[in-house]
Amino acid sequence: MGELATEKHVRYILSVEKRKDNFESVVMEHLRINGAYWGLTALDLLGKLDTVDVDEVVSWLMSCLHESGGFGGNVGHDPHILYTLSAVQVLALFDKLDVIDVDKVTNYIVSLQNEDGSFSGDMWGEVDTRFSYIAICCLSILHRLEKIDVEKAVKYILSCKNMDGGFGCTPGGESHAGQIFCCVGALAITGSLDLVDKDLLGWWLCERQVKSGGLNGRPEKLPDVCYSWWVLSSLTMIDRVHWISKEKLIKFIIDCQDTENGGISDRPDDAVDVFHTFFGVAGLSLLEYPGLKPIDPAYALPVDVVNRIFFTK
Amino acid sequence: MHGRPRKALKPxxxxxxxxxxxxxRSLQAQFLANHHNHIYSKEALELSAKLLEINPECYTxxxxxxxxxxHVLSNSDSDPHSIFNDELKLVESALRKNFKSYGAWHHRKWVLSKGHSSIDNEMRLLNGFQKxxxxxxHAWxxxxxxxxxxxxxxEDELKYTEEVIGANxxxxxxxxxRSVLLSNLLKRKAEGYFPKEKVLEEEFQHVHNAIFTDPDDQSGWFYHLWLIDQTVKNDAPLLVSSWPSHGSNITLIGDNGLRGCGLSLLNGTLSDTGALPIILYFNQAVKGINSSSVAIKSELLKEELVWKPLSMNNSNTAQVWVVYLNLGNMELQQSKTYSVEINVGHSSGILSANGNHYGDPSQISFEVFVETTCTKPTEGQVGKRTTWDDTNFQKIDHFQELDSIATANQNHHIPKSSDWCIEQIVKEITNFRDLLSEYDCKIGKLTLARLLTALDMLSSPLDGKKSNTEEVLQLYIDLMKLDPTHPVYYKDEHSLILLKQITSTRDSLLPYCYYHKDATETFTGHVCLRLQNLSLSRMGSIENLLWVQMLDLSHNELQSIEGLEAMQLLSCLNLSHNKFGSLTALGPLRSLKSLKVLNISYNELGSHSIDTxxxxxxxxxxxxxxxxWDRIEILTGSFNAANFWEAFLIFGSLALTELNITGNAVADENFRSFLVKVLPTLKWLDEEELS
Structure with a gap:
């Protein structure tokens, strides 16, 4: 088996930030804050966060902040809860949470909780359990979880639980590994994992591992490196990660590297991107691959960052 | 980027x-300028449409x-129908570009919710996308x-799923x-869906077509498991077991009343606190356990009792509840028998997490006898250390009256299952045996193992039928070989079945029970349950082990002790030579107020970067x-508080007298000196006596 091409991935991530001339990077412009979170967290896991100009990133982030307290995906774009979490996560990485008005960001998130406990993504009312996770994760990082109705939020998430033990976007929605990460993560952060059917969900999740060693996100779908994160973090949170073969999954992720130019792709020999590079590295971190910083499965931030948030006076 | 080949572009x-x-880029820049300046002219709208057709993901x-x-609707002469129609057309063409675009789907939903558009077109569009x-x-x-x-x-939507499944x-x-629709129909007992028996039988037939056509295709697997669950499950909460068990006699051995003397039978709890635990173990998490839903009648009851849920997260819902009868301050008469009667669920109030009421009012009666002879206290004495060597144990030929052992067959009755339910499971067993005779596949074996386990659970142990555990154990062994990607999943199931088998009767339990001698060769009177060296990767059947005070789980492959919090009598626990990877894995011990001796040596504490x-x-x-903060800072002093948080959490709430933690990466000098501070009761650390 090959090894993780750490240096090349670092170089690749740094180059993505600069590259703005091809079609793909323009298409992704509206979610640049997500990109920053993926790239920077991957750099931190690889031990190379210090190669980044912190002030430059932070001042750009702040230019995406709206009066409402929400962040847009890039300068000029509308605020949305999706980008607000990424912004808060990046600030947490740099230990720079003091640059934002915490109450204002909190109010923005609190204003998005609906009567039934669910969360809208923004003022236009799309409801999804992804947004429940985001709200809970974000407020927890800001030490403001008590500002929302946690009990109702948990109840809504449970209303999205399916016969296979997994969770969907809304009640009745099909289980999907990404959605399961969101729901299990939200339940983990609110101390409610006793409400998860761990053995049933664990079986569904471990059956995501296909012959090649990779993980898919739903039954009878192709494996994809991003599920190394969604499936693995969920299995880790419910303590069932030993139900898959770690060796085979490590091999699959390593096989998806571009050993020439750096970066990790969804499947071997596909085009790389920063999203899959992050999820590949994060997956390897959960698999305790040597040389990587450990990542927290619920907050999707390095463990030392989470510990700094909760165990520092 | 998904599914795009990795190759350098040609020039x-x-x-x-x-x-x-x-x-x-230029479209986006112009669009953002229009957006920021609130320009909604025809040209500006066309420009945004063009942008969305190229990049439907641009949420702004x-x-x-x-x-x-x-804005346009606020003009009085506008035609809402045509305005919304234009939006629907735009969404349709955006979805043709990318039908996974959340923004496009939500826009469609937003438009339709306004109620100005016909929805007749939607099913046509959806059929196209779903083809x-x-x-x-998103389409679903x-x-x-x-x-x-x-x-x-x-009903109509259920028919649609039938068509889709019929096609493939x-x-x-x-x-x-289908599972979503059907559970709604069953729940509200819709016409034709009640009683559920006939419906479920048809569904079994239906899903067989999928599983038996291609057993390796997962599409029907989880649906089939769900049907089994629908067949056998009992929504109502039930009492599974208790300590003391119904009909048992508890002998307390005391001197000078109860205080000041070790009570050999209930060593840990009673001798220190004078409190007798009563444990209720349910089949699922319940709430509402209090002195009105659980009535206790006894001379021993002098004060209002407060039931405590044994949950890991301060929740008011738990599968196991405990209350302590405070005997320490009572003038108990020696050689007298006190009777205790507990009525569970005779008045309402006990609810499952889903809101189902307690199903089967039951009564537990037991007797407490106070004996005069005093055996001298043995545990936690200076100069003596609990050892777990084979030489410290003596096999038991037969249980004595005093050995308060309660196994599955003495525990609470499980309500009689309907004949239909048993017949259906038997039918499925035949079907899966047929499948396996033609094709050796993992889902066949796994389902057969689950069905046989379900059948054992449904059959009363009293009706004399032979249990299927031997066959089930063999199936899991086969599965470990057949499916090498998930061997530990099957190993865990194997462990659970093995424990079920061991704890099923007094006879099956006897070979694992020993009398324990302490370091001075004196019998402590403890019955030690020795489940060591059984390749257990998972702990289970705890409902049958509530009586255990001394437990040896060493030399297994355990990494968690989920559920052990129910063993409120436990005073000595050996977990050495297992696979415990983090201190948080010991969390259940925090509820065990009687735990005095813990051996966690030779595990993997401190060897893992990820804490599961x-x-x-x-x-x-x-x-x-x-x-x-205050307490941990005093304890850690110069050490980093965050590094010791877990140890503080676990050990800070225990009152151990002996702890062995050698052979773990975490146990360096700093850590050991922290342990001594956080455990002031400790007399032995590792093999050293503390001064």
Whole structure:
């Protein structure tokens, strides 16, 4: 088996930030804050966060902040809860949470909780359990979880639980590994994992591992490196990660590297991107691959960052 | 980026990509300028439409379209129907570009919710999308939304899933939707869906077509498991076991009343606190256990009792509840028998997490006898250390009256299952045996193992039928070989079945029970349950082990002790030579107030960078525990508080007298000196006596 091409991935991530001339990077412009979170967290896991100009990133982030307290995906774009979490996560990485008005960001998130406990993504009312996770994760990082109705939020998430033990976007929605990460993560952060059917969900999740060693996100779908994160973090949170073969999954992720130019792709020999590079590295971190910083499965931030948030006076 | 091949672009393609990028960049810039200046002219709207057709993911542009619609509608002469129609057309063409675009789907939903557009077109559009990609979950979500708007019946939607599955059974999305619709119909007892028996029989037939056609295709697997669950499950909460068990005699050995003397039978709890625990173990998590839902009648009862849920997260719902009868301050007469009668669920109030009422009012009666002879206290004495060597144990030929052992067959009765339920499971067993005779497949074996286990659970142990555990154990051994990707899953199941087998009767338990001698060769009177060296990867059957005070689980492959919090009598526990990877894995021990002796030597504490129990243990990161700065700072002094948090959490709430933690990476000098501070009761650390 090959090894993780750490240096090349670092170089690749740094180059993505600069590259703005091809079609793909323009298409992704509206979610640049997500990109920053993926790239920077991957750099931190690889031990190379210090190669980044912190002030430059932070001042750009702040230019995406709206009066409402929400962040847009890039300068000029509308605020949305999706980008607000990424912004808060990046600030947490740099230990720079003091640059934002915490109450204002909190109010923005609190204003998005609906009567039934669910969360809208923004003022236009799309409801999804992804947004429940985001709200809970974000407020927890800001030490403001008590500002929302946690009990109702948990109840809504449970209303999205399916016969296979997994969770969907809304009640009745099909289980999907990404959605399961969101729901299990939200339940983990609110101390409610006793409400998860761990053995049933664990079986569904471990059956995501296909012959090649990779993980898919739903039954009878192709494996994809991003599920190394969604499936693995969920299995880790419910303590069932030993139900898959770690060796085979490590091999699959390593096989998806571009050993020439750096970066990790969804499947071997596909085009790389920063999203899959992050999820590949994060997956390897959960698999305790040597040389990587450990990542927290619920907050999707390095463990030392989470510990700094909760165990520092 | 998904599914795009990794290859360098040819120079001419690179140029084309740059040109496209330039065009899109300029569109986006113009669009953002219009958005920020609130320009909703025809040209501006066309420009945003063009942008969305190229890049449907640009969410701000969808927001802009909604603002534009609101703006145009505020003109009195506008025609809402045509305005909303334009939006629907735009969404349709955006979805043709990318039918996974959340923004586009939500825009469609937003438009339809306004109620100005016909929904007749939606099913046609959806059929098109679902043909192109029968698994697209956006399309399925939209379908549920539209069916709601159209007030299409659940029966009609159920027929639709039948059509989709008929065309191709390999469609997990359709099976999923079927489970959602069917559980609604069953729940509200819709016409034709009650009683459930006939419906479930048909569904079994239905899913067999999928599983038996291609047993390796997962589409029907989870649906079939769900049907088994629908067949056997009992919604109502039930009492599974208790300590003391019904009909048992508890002998307390005391001197000078009860205080000041070791009570050999109930060593840990009673001798220190004078409190007798009563444990109720239910089949699922329940709430509402209090002195009115559980009535206790006894002379021993002098004060209002407060039931405590044994949960890991301060929840008021738990599978196991405990209360302590305080005997310490009572003038108990020696050689007298006190009777205790507990009535569970005779008045309402006990509810499952789903709101189902307690099913089967039951009574537990037991007797407490106070004997005069005093055996001298043995545990925790200076100069003596608990050892777990074979020479310290003596096999038991037969249990004595005093050995308060309670096994599955003495525990609470399980209500008689319906004949239909047993027949259905037997039928499925035959079906899966037939499948396996033609094709050796993992789902066949796994399902057979589950069905046989379900059958054992349904059959009363009293009706004399032979249990199927031997066959089930063999099936799991076969599965470990057959499916090498998930061997530990099957190993865990194997462990659970093995423990069930061991704890099923007094006879099956006897070979694992020993009398324990302490370091001075004196019998402590403890019955030690020795489940060491059994390759256990998972702990289970705890409902049958509530009586255990001394437990040896060493030399197994355990990494968690989930559920052990129910063993409120436990005073000595050996977990050495296992695979415990983090201190948080010891979380259940925090509820064991009687635990005195813990051996956790030779495990993997401190060897793992990832803690898989972090969120299953009460902790500040899960908001189930406050970080108590003052105490931890005093204890850690110069050490980094964050590094010792877990140790503080676990050991800070125990009153151990002996702890062995050698052979773990975590146990360096710093850590050991922290342990001595956090455990002031400790007399022995590792093999050293503390001064």
């Amino acid at each position: 001419e393609d690179e140029a084309a990509s740059s040109a496209k990028a330039e065009k899109l 542009a969808w927001n802009y379209r909604k603002l534009a619609v609101q 192109a990609d029968p698994r697209n979950f 979500n939209h379908r549920r939304f539209v069916a709601g708007l159209m007030e299409r019946s659940e 059974f390999s469609n997990y999305s359709a099976w999923h939707n 129990r972090r969120y299953l243990c009460s902790s500040p990161v899960a908001h189930t525990e406050e970080f108590t």
